[in-house]
Amino acid sequence: MVELNNVTLQYGSQVLFLGANLKINPGEKVGLVGPNGAGKTTIFRLLLGEEKPDEGNVERPKRLSVGVFRQDFAEYGDKSVLAETVAGAGAVAALSGELEELEAKLNDVDDPNYDEILERYGEVQARFQDGGGYDLDARARAILAGLGFRPEEVDGPIGALSGGWRMRVQLARLLLAPHDLLLLDEPTNYLDIESILWLESWLRAFSGAILMTCHDRDVMNRVVRKVIEIDGGTLRTYVGDYDAYERARALDAAQREAEYEKQQAMLARDMRFIERFRAQPRKASQVQSRAKKLEKIERVEPPKRLVERHFNFRRPERSGNDVLAVKSLVKKYGDRVIHNKLELMVHRGERWAIMGENGAGKTTLLKMLAGVLPPDAGQVVVGASVQLGYFAQHQMEQLSGDRTVLEELEAHAPKADRGVIRGLAGAFGFSGDEIEKPIFVLSGGERSRLALAKMLYDMPNLLVLDEPTNHLDLTTKRALVKALQDYDGTLVFVSHDRAFLRALATRVVELGPEGPRVYHGSYDEYVQMSGREAPGMRAL
Structure with missing residues (x-):
């Protein structure tokens, strides 16, 4: 359907692709x-025709309909969420507008062009019906509901939405339109776990082709059946889901490493022979033969090793056994009761995952636990010797844009030795020149790592984390999970990442209209006991 054939592309001195297929x-x-920086976005641009290769060609059928979802915030007018979504249906949406114009003209039966207008109306109506136009609104509402919009929000103005919810509208527009190929750049960003599960089911049922980047391992495992890896300018194809790709890649890398080492040993032997017998006339022909062989031999390249991150947390001081006691907690926003006499007891070493649908009060609860939002009634009692660290997405926005990474860490820990600060930065992936990067050029993932580094410098023995994996790639997520598994403290967190939940939770509390329900056990045990992967599972 679409192909890249022997594509070479270079930006200045940087060769991005070399004979890639x-x-x-x-x-x-x-x-x-x-x-990051390997060229995933450039692949999308090549397939869309927005970028031309220096060598090679891109094959794409002329009538192929390609839809793309990017991490760009679009500008919207004052339409409703529904109207903006329907407008994304392309030709079918345009036909709807033409039908309305023709219907208005047909009200004038004395129009001399009435017969032509009537004929045109019949043609447009047939095309509109064939394109599914008459159920366009219903399909748009179903998609928006799947992505987490409440009915009143669907008919409300798009201008009232935050950036993350506008991204959901962009995604809904794409899913509503008929396409043969979808190019998806991190489609699960800004989605809650219920919306991710809905999207996952939608993508699996989609009859067209999909090429996507995604930092959610479960989505990759359940949706994709082939993985293409950008590897040092080439593209390697692996059949299977993401787990199968990791196994095959490890095996492939081991084989290439063995071939490389075998060739290096052979080259070393031949070089020793040449050096040893170079000056002996009796061995001249053999020396010459081996020298020619070395000139002609095709060198085996060593496999490029994936950079694994390792976050090193210092051991925190031991807290008392009773870490948090939530007593008759009440929180309201206007007339809406978010929490009503909530009761929880968190003990040392426990790892609590807080779950609930949008609006259930997950973030509100974490803010009250962290002491940044007062309850309307009740109290949060922090136990003896508890040192609390709080991570939330807004902390990324509070990073000083004019400072470098090093300056931001030094401002947070002014008494720390420069070597300690550099060690902390290195532990969170900022090494070499990266520590001198100004914050305003950092990606979302880099900002998350910097905010985590600042929080963990103080080494709290209670971590309250609100979506800590947002914007993190799979490699960084894996490092964070490993560090938190080794963390000798107490953890209370909200996450939409099922791999993160599965790896860490020892308790699950589900927030709902009837109050909190506590499940003692892991996330997998919660799924078995509740019969669902998330509290608000929505049908496709």
């Missing part, structure tokens, strides 16, 4: 992986 067949679900 890619093929996506009709109906294939493909994951695109590679380190």
Whole structure:
């Protein structure tokens, strides 16, 4: 369906692709992986025709309908959420507008062009019906509901939405329109776990082809059946889901490492022979033969090793056994009761996952636990020797844009030795020149790592984390999970990432209209006991 054939592309002195090949067949679900800056966005641009290769070619049928979802905030007018979504249906939406114009003209039966207008109306109506136009609103409402919009929000103005919810509208527009191929750049960003599960089901049922980048391991495992990896300018294809890709890649890397080492040993032997017998006339022909062989031999390149991050947390001081006692907690916003006489007891070493639908009060609860939001009634009692660290997405926005990474950490810990600060930065992936980067150029993932580094410098023995994996790639998520598994403290967190939940939770509290329900056990045990992966599972 679409192909890259021997594509070479260079930006200045940087060779992005060298003889790269890619093929996506009709109906294939493909994951695109590679380190930051490897060229994933450029692959999308090549397939869309927005970028031309220096060498090679891009094959794409002329009538192929391609939809793309990018991490760009679009500008919207004053339409409703529903109207803006329906407008994304392309030709079908345009036909709807033409039908309205023709219907208005047909009210004038004395129009001399009445017969032509009537004929045109019949043609447009047939095309509109064939394109599913008459159920366009219903389909748009179903998609918006799946992505977490309440009915009153669907008919409300899009201008009232935050950036993250506007991104959901962009995604809804894309899913509503008919496409043969979807190019999706991190489609699960800004989604809650219920919306991710709905999107996952939608993508699996989609009859067209998909090429996507995604930092959610579960989505990659359940949707894609082929993975294309950008590997040092080439594209390697692996059949299977993400877990299968990791196993195959490890095996492939081991084989290439063995071939490389075998060739290096052979080259070393031949070089020793040449050096030893270079000056002996009796061995001249053999020396010459081996020298020619070395000139002609095709060198085996060593496999490029994936950079694994390792976050090193210092051991926190031991807290008392009773870490948090939530007593008759009440919180309201206007007339709306978010929490009504909430009761919880958190003990040392426990790892609590807070779950609930949008609006259930997950973030509100974490803010009250962290002491940044007062309850309307009741209290949060913090136990003896508890040192609390709080991570929330707004902390990324509070980072000083004019400072470098090093300056931000030094401002947070002014008494710390420069070597300690550099060690902390290195532990969170800022090494070499990266520590001198100004904050305003950092990606979302880099800002998350910096905010985590600041919080963990103080080494609290209670961590309250609100969506700590947002904007983190799979490699960084894996490092954070490993560090938190080794963390000798207490953890209370909200996350939409099922792999994160599965790896860490030892208690699950589900917030709902009837009050909190506590499940003693892991996330997998919660799924078994509740019969669902998230509190507000929505049907496709």
